Amino acid sequence: MAGQRGGRWWLVLAGGGSRSTTWRQVIADVLGRPVLPVPRDAAAHAAAYGAARCGARLLGLDLPPPALDPALLVHPGPDAxxxxxxxxxxxxxxxxxxxxxxxxxxxxxxxxxxxxxxxxxxxxxxxxxxxxxxxxxxxxxxxxxxxxxxxxxxxxxxxxxxxxxxxxxxxxxxxxxxxxxxxxxx
Structure with missing residues (x-):
C-alpha cells in the first residue's frame, strides 16, 4: 500500500518483516521512500484492505488509509x-x-x-x-x-x-x- 503526506509518497508495509525496524530501513533505503508499518491490530486484514482500496480506486472512490502511527515512520538513511x-x-x-x-x-x-x-x-x-x-x-x-x-x-x-x-x-x-x-x- 502507498499513501501520500505532505506531497511525498510513503509505503505502508504489512507482515512479519514490517515489524523489524532494520528491515523497514533497508526497504526505505532501497526504494528511496519513507516506510510505515501497518498497526498490529490491522495487520491481519491488510491484504483484504489493500485489495478493497484497489477496487475502490477502479470505481473512482478512495478509501482512507488505515490509522498509522507516525512514530514508526522510517525515512531513507544516508546510505540510501x-x-x-x-x-x-x-x-x-x-x-x-x-x-x-x-x-x-x-x-x-x-x-x-x-x-x-x-x-x-x-x-x-x-x-x-x-x-x-x-x-x-x-x-x-x-x-x-x-x-x-x-x-x-x-x-x-x-x-x-x-x-x-x-x-x-x-x-x-x-x-x-x-x-x-x-x-x-x-
Missing amino acids: AGYPALRPVWHTLPGNRVDGIWAAWDEPALGAAQAVQQAGGRQVVVGVDGQDFALAEIKKGGPFRATVKQDWAAIARRTTDLIAGQFDGQQSTEREYALPGTLVTG
Whole structure:
C-alpha cells in the first residue's frame, strides 16, 4: 500500500518483516521512500484492505488509509545514496561483471554493500572515512571489506596551519596535500 503526506509518497508495509525496524530501513533505503508499518491490530486484514482500496480506486472512490502511527515512520538513511547510484550500472553489465565498488565515503559504500548482498553478488566494496558503522559492517565479513580511516585531527591541524599561513601572508605553492590514512580491513 502507498499513501501520500505532505506531497511525498510513503509505503505502508504489512507482515512479519514490517515489524523489524532494520528491515523497514533497508526497504526505505532501497526504494528511496519513507516506510510505515501497518498497526498490529490491522495487520491481519491488510491484504483484504489493500485489495478493497484497489477496487475502490477502479470505481473512482478512495478509501482512507488505515490509522498509522507516525512514530514508526522510517525515512531513507544516508546510505540510501548507494542504491540509485549502483542500480543502473548493475543492470547494464552482462553477468554483473563488476569486481569491486569504491565509494568516496562510507555511507554510499554501505548502501552498495547492501545492494550487492541482496543481489547475491560477490563484489568487494570499499569506503572512505572509517566510520563506526563501517567498521562494524567490515567485521561481519560481508561485501563491505575495507575503509580508509582518516586522521581528522591531522587534517584539522594542517588546515588550520594553512589558513594561519594565509593570514600571515604566506603563499602556498602546493595545490594538493596528502595526509596519511589507515586502511582498515576485516
